[in-house]
Amino acid sequence: MKSLICVQPHPDDNEVGAGGLIAMLAQKGCRIVFVTVTDGRYGSSDPSLSPEALVDIRRHERLSAGRCLGVTEQVELGFEDAGEYDERDVVEALLPVLRRVRPEMVMTVDPWVPYEAHPDHQKVGRATAAAVLFAGNIAYPDAGAPCHIPQVGFYASSYPNAFVDVTRHWEAKMSAILAHQSQFVNAEWPLLQQYFEYQAAEYHRVLRSRSGLDELAGTATEARFAEAFKVLSTRQLHFFPAAVFS
Template sequence: MNERQRTIVALNAHPDDEALLSGGTLAGLASRGHRVVLVTATDGDAGWAPAELMESGRLGQVRLAELPRSAAALGAADVIPLLYADSGHLGEVPPDPPGRRRFVRVPVAEVAERVAEIVRRERADVLLGYDRNGGYGHRDHVHVHHIARAVAAATDVQLLEATAPRERILRVLRWVSRVRTLPNDFAIEEWTQAFSPTQEITHRIDVRAQLPAKRAAMLAHASQADGSFPRTLGFILGLPRPLYRLAFGTEHFLDPTCSPRSGRERRHRDMLDGVQGTDG
């Protein structure tokens, strides 16, 4: 029995999100011959990086240049940057740069029309977005959530939302905080409403076999992977390998059309459960 090729369009907010949230799953799908297309909304220019890079005004260009290397590590077939400006995580949204808009200032319908065109052109079977909290709550991630929902409503694509079990994340953060200093974007109290309750998660994907590809995709984002300053990606890559494997060996998604699951129900082990067909 040959697996029918499917197309997965993964909509992400910033360069590096594709590696962090769903890199193992995407790498696994690509290795099985499925077509993976990365759509990245912003250039990440309002993120953090070493001071000299931030002061240069080139952070967005650098991060977009890193994205194809991450895509290659995951086996993605194409990368489509939408080229909006990063809206920043904290405080007021920065002023728009010349000739461009900060992502959250662009109406949902306008971006959804662009993404829906990509979904139709690719004949996508699955669209990946984010859960309603936008993961850890970045305003650009929340915007992606609403856009992906609008695209799903306008097309026949199946929507899945990248997430993580909130309860487990809180346990891990509290444990790690006892032995290591957390990055400054890891204030534990802010994570009590982050991501999704375990009962809402419909897909639990074992990606331990894909961790080398996931890690390579993370390392491709060198501007974010420098452990000399307090950035999430650098912190993650500095974890001992056994802890990295424990923390990132499983990826989680939810189907927003499903009701919360009871503890007795089994979760899907393959992203394509429900859409996957076989030929021959």
């Protein structure tokens, strides 16, 4: 893949969902554009922090995390965290970026995960999928010339169908996550790190069993990590009920 856009609702979602894959692709020379939809102004429980101060802090953290992964370009759309914007606003803001970059894939958070309660994740995931559909037709003519984006990848999916070994990029992913100090440098981190590692090791087990590599794994004891995605062709994003089983 030579070009990828990663659309995240909040300034740290791409790292958590796909930091290993992003680091791997960047190393191989892929152009990676981060689009951050909201400003993350409410992502703290510290009453001494003003939302405006947090926006600034999180912008710096996001840029620093992007450098850890090798991100080429960062675009911020500036919607208010947990704000009253609607999906159409996000589609309109995304389309000029999609049609300018013309990526081979757009990645975002899976909005169809059961129990996902955050409206930003629901709205941004759905808006991104809609923008991928509309990028290829003559809707929104002011947003640039139509371009066909062949596929979309969802991270944090309950229905993953693609597993990527990111063991060699795990440290870069952890560094990028920890660049978001306001979010992760706290008493909860050891537990969270354990959870990330456990989940990624589980995904690696699925990867091994799917590729018939279980026997080869032998008694290797070193930790191995994978990330999981729901990858769909753009065609599967409309009137395609079997996509959930794809």
